[in-house]
Amino acid sequence: MGQFAAGFKKWMVIAAGLAMLLVVLLVSQFLIFEKDEGYQATAFAMGSYVQQTLYGTDAEEVSSDAAHAVTELEQLISWRVDGSDIAALNQAAGEEAVQLDVRTMDVLSRALSVAQATNGAYDPTVLPVSSLWNFDTDEPMLPDQVDLLDSLENVGYGFLTMNEAAQTASLAHQGNGVDLGGIGKGAACDAAVEVYRASDVDAAIVAVGGSIGLYGSKPDGSDWLVAVRDPNGTQNDSLGVLALQDGFVSTSGSYEKTFTVDGQTYHHLLDPNTGYPAQSDLVSVTVVCENGALSDALATACFVLGLEDSLPVLRAFDAEALFIDQENRITIAGDLSFELRSSSYTVSRQEL
Amino acid sequence: MKSSARFVAFTGILAALSLILSMLENLLPPVPGMPPGAKLGLSNIVSMYAAGSMGLMPALALALTKGIFSFVTRGVTAGLMSTSGAVCSTLVVWLLLGKCRFGLMGASAAGALAHNGAQLMVAYLLTSSAVLYYAPVLVLLGTASGVVTALALHAVFQPLERLRQTGW
Amino acid sequence: MSGRFPLFRKRDLLVFLVAFLLAAAGFWRWIPSDDALIAVVEQNGEVVKRVDLERVTEPETLTLEGDVTVTVLFEPGQVSITNSDCPDQVCVRTGVLTRSGQSAVCLPARVAVRIEGENASGADGMTG
Structure with missing residues (x-):
């Protein structure tokens, strides 16, 4: 096209050359990029080995926040921790309703819903029996049969009442008790994934014992x-x-x-x-x-x-x-x- | 080129051809196992012809037409990817074919690489890093599709030239 | 007319060379670096020791003191927990670790031994 001035053409050549160089540089940049192996972090919490692998921005910081969230949850829902929500609930059994953290309420209400749907095949109020077996310690033991049958009287999700509006829960009789051992590791995965969601990481996997949370x-x-x-x-x-x-x-x-x-x-x-x-x-x-x-x-x-x-x-x-x-x-x-x-x-x- | 009206008309025909080719290509069933973004790029035949035989400006006009068409029919993401890919590859092909006297195969392969590279960049900026994993595969597929396009253009080059010069 | 744009010129090889180099560089990235076998020993979530098992020539033991004492044995290409004061002995029964991704955990002692890298089965995690 003859109407284009020679100077203009020269500029176009330079622009095209630069554009090409840019594309080649950017593409090669990505090709040489290290494959993202993810950031790994481990900890002990919830009576388990906690393993996290995170991909993306701020992985180190986010993993430590997630580990912290798991530990916090443990401090709320473990009946063995003095002053935990569940310890307080068990303490007040047969007496009064106890104010609970929103996180404890969430786990407890899910526990209750599974108990109701399974007619107690899973039951969060199993503590009177589970504490006799001591499976959550290093030294479990065979309970005396009479003790076991006595304690069984105190197990039943019907004894547990929750008030979502007031954010309280109560146990009907003294001797009732909540043990969230069968739900804690899964709930810990929820807590970790919630931290991931609020962060800039692209993807992450958390394993708390045998429970796994996948994000992204x-x-x-x-x-x-x-x-x-x-x-x-x-x-x-x-x-x-x-x-x-x-x-x-x-x-x-x-x-x-x-x-x-x-x-x-x-x-x-x-x-x-x-x-x-x-x-x-x-x-x-x-x-x-x-x-x-x-x-x-x-x-x-x-x-x-x-x-x-x-x-x-x-x-x-x-x-x-x-x-x-x-x-x-x-x-x-x-x-x-x-x-x-x-x-x-x-x-x-x-x-x- | 004798009259500018005929020049514009011919560019229009090329644009239509390019759109038809890319639509035809979209009708083809996806090949299983191929990474997203891997395409034959049939419409590149037209862009390459324009860049080599007619000059940079009409070729860029074609690239932009294709991009705008993508915007309208397939949305912003596809439009951005298509435009950036088409413009980059047109620049590269024009430079190699017109200025540096490369063969059709070389220019076509380089154009396909530039096309994929630019699309990959836009996809990366717009979505996630997942697409980058396929980069090496795209390089190979792009080179191969460049060779195929070059062969196709070689076959249709003379009829196109006749059409451009005689109007028939 | 097509003489103006020949199908192939020698200089086209330059383009193919560049493409080949780019692809080669990209695929290089896909090759997993599985040559190193790094055993990581953790106590209370802190890394206590890292050992490149490929470089171990003589068996070597590491004793971790605590409420529960654990002994870790490093051998050429493998690592194991050989002794633990814990009652359940799960960690000792786990046996010898030889591939990346494997781990032996002693919960009572809060000690973990694992081999870095992807899970042996190519999985991201293990349930159960």
Whole structure:
């Protein structure tokens, strides 16, 4: 086009050259960029090993805030901590309603909702029985049968009354007591993920014991891969992998805490209706849902209920689950994406 | 070029051709396993022809037309990505083909790389870092699609030239 | 006419070379650096010791004093908790750690031994 002045053309050449250089530089910049391995942090809280991996901005600071939030929650909901909300509630059993922190109210109301939906297969008021077994300490023991039956009288979610408006809760009789052990790790994941949400991190995974919270999506955009522990192996053996987007995962397995007396092995998943370890044909239940506390309580409840009776409960809470029974059969309830990696198990699916 | 009216008309035909090609390409089913943003870039045939044979200004006009069309039909994000990609690749192709006397293959591959690079940048700025993971794959796919486009242009070059010069 | 724009010129190779280099640089990033096997020992959430297991030639032990005393054994390419005063012995029964992502935890002692990197199964976390 002859009408363009030669000077203008020269400028265009320089501009184009600069644009090209810019593009090449920027692209190469990203190619040489280190792959984001994430920032890892570990701590002990909630009676568990807490592991976090965070991707994105301020990872170090956010991880320490999240760990702090978990510790704070523990100070509120652990019945063993003097002055905690739950300790105060148990102290005032049969006397008066106790003012609770909003976080305690949240966990307690979710615990109560699962107890109601499962007819007490999970029950937050299990303390009179659970404190006899002492599974949350290093030295669990077999309780005296008479003591156990006496204490069973004091277990029942009907004894627990909550007043959402006044933010209070009360226990009906002296001797009632709340133990949030079956929901605490999941609730801790909720607390951590809440911190992530309020921060600038792009994605994070938190594991509190066997409960896991997933937030955001990984830098490469792929699903989170959560390994499911092999009940017949050690801490490091998994039988397969779940591929998940964000959400929460909890597992209740009878292999977690056990002790043996006179050749009989007792595990820590107590049936609140009998006071003894639950006698289902399951060895482990993994529950996936949108709330950590719910996933934890549901995993316990489903273990106690067994596969058949768990299905309506899972449906009610919009949750999915993976059941492993004593015959090494895996049943997946729902559409969970699961890849089996062990040859010792078989997988089948169950519609929800 | 004898009359400016014919020049404008021809540019319009090229613009229409370019839009049709990119629409046709969108109709193709996505290939499974391909990262997002990996496309054949058929409409680059037209942009390359314009950049090489007609000059920078008409070529840029084509790129902008394509970008505006994307804005209107597919929204702001797609529009920004399309515009930046088209403008960058047009500049590169014009420079290599017209100024530095590269072959069609080289210019086309470089143009495709510039296209992908610019789109990747915009995608990164607008969304998340997830897209960057695919960068090396996009480099290879971009080079390959550049070669394909060059072959296609080589085949249609003479008919296009005849159309431009004789009007038929 | 197409003589004006030949399909291929030698200088085009320059473009392909640059593309190849860019792609190679990008793929380089994908290769996981799994050569290092770093064992990390933590007590109360603090890192007490880091050991490159590939560089261990002689077995070496580390004793962590506390309410519960734990002994960690480093060997060429592997690490394990060999002794703990804790009642449940879960950490000792976990056995030998050899791959990145594995861990042995003694909750009573608040001691954890893990090998840095992704989980052995390629997973981001483990439930159960």
